[in-house]
Amino acid sequence: MTILVFDSGIGGLSVLREARMLMHDHRFVYVGDDAGFPYGDWDGEALTRRMVGLFETLIEQYQPQLAIVACNTASTLIMPALRERFTLPFVGIVPAIKPAAERTASGLITVLATPGTIQRPYTQELVKQFASHRQVTMVGATRLARLAEEHMQGLPIDTELLRAEIAPCFVERDGRRTDIITLGCTHYPFLVNEMRKLAPWPVDWLDPAEAVARQARTVLAREALVPDTANPTHDIAIMTSGSPPSTIVRLLVGLGLQLQSQSFPSLAQGGSSAEQGKTPV
Numbered sequence: 001m002t003i004l005v006f007d008s009g010i011g012g013l014s015v016l017r018e019a020r021m022l023m024h025d026h027r028f029v030y031v032g033d034d035a036g037f038p039y040g041d042w043d044g045e046a047l048t049r050r051m052v053g054l055f056e057t058l059i060e061q062y063q064p065q066l067a068i069v070a071c072n073t074a075s076t077l078i079m080p081a082l083r084e085r086f087t088l089p090f091v092g093i094v095p096a097i098k099p100a101a102e103r104t105a106s107g108l109i110t111v112l113a114t115p116g117t118i119q120r121p122y123t124q125e126l127v128k129q130f131a132s133h134r135q136v137t138m139v140g141a142t143r144l145a146r147l148a149e150e151h152m153q154g155l156p157i158d159t160e161l162l163r164a165e166i167a168p169c170f171v172e173r174d175g176r177r178t179d180i181i182t183l184g185c186t187h188y189p190f191l192v193n194e195m196r197k198l199a200p201w202p203v204d205w206l207d208p209a210e211a212v213a214r215q216a217r218t219v220l221a222r223e224a225l226v227p228d229t230a231n232p233t234h235d236i237a238i239m240t241s242g243s244p245p246s247t248i249v250r251l252l253v254g255l256g257l258q259l260q261s262q263s264f265p266s267l268a269q270g271g272s273s274a275e276q277g278k279t280p281v
């Protein structure tokens with residue numbers, strides 16, 4: 001059984017890690033749309049068009065039985081369009097606002113995500129529905145996903161930039177302080193140790209990756225999708241640029257993924273990101 005895990009880059013590996021642990025008998029195809037990275041500043045319509053085009057190729061080519069959209073920026077936008085267009089089940093990831101609102105002791109929580117995720121009506125609705133009795137700070141970080149990609153590749157990162165990106169997450173009000181920060185981007189768990197060191201006070205950092213993997217396993221069971229143990233195959237990785245830097249290749253191979261090249265007719269037709277309508281949200 002093939003499970004597709006999709007992100008704008010290598011951040012979705014935080015979800016793949018959990019999914020492989022819970023569903024180790026299945027074959028995984030990891031797809032990073034590095035040619036479109038970062039997704040945080042794409043406008044909604046252009047991103048929907050782009051992703052539907054990519055999934056058309058991926059589904060035809062790899063015949064997955066389940067797809068995990070391991071990207072909050074995409075999931076908070078595109079799940080209805082994917083479910084309408086394709087018949088396989090999709091599982092998405094969204095910021096863990098409900099658990100944060102339930103667990104906070106101080107009543108002050110922060111959603112840290114890309115500007116795209118922060119602005120989505122879907123995210124605003126989650127806050128209204130589950131956290132209206134809490135004080136919620138929404139932080140749209142413009143450079144954090146890129147910092148995470150650099151860090152994951154073993155490159156040195158700018159600590160002062162990281163400190164500045166997370167500074168608005170920490171709020172003090174009437175003697176109370178933010179005590180939970182929900183990681184609303186799959187790239188951020190890879191930076192959590194560095195963020196912890198730079199935090200002005202300790203907080204809980206909530207990562208929904210494991211919950212998403214559990215949800216995917218529930219869907220597999222519900223659909224009675226069982227592993228094809230007779231035909232063992234390698235997990236593979238595809239980067240849409242076709243030419244990821246050697247640091248990313250090493251990372252993927254080190255995780256036991258075979259890098260495979262794949263052409264995407266929809267990208268060739270649309271030309272560059274700018275021609276496809278990549279505009280700031």
Ligand code: DGL
Pocket residue numbers: 007008009011012037038039040041070071072073074114117145184185186187
């Ligand atoms: N990893 C993605 C997310 O969960 C987005 C990073 C980006 O492309 O800006 O939102």
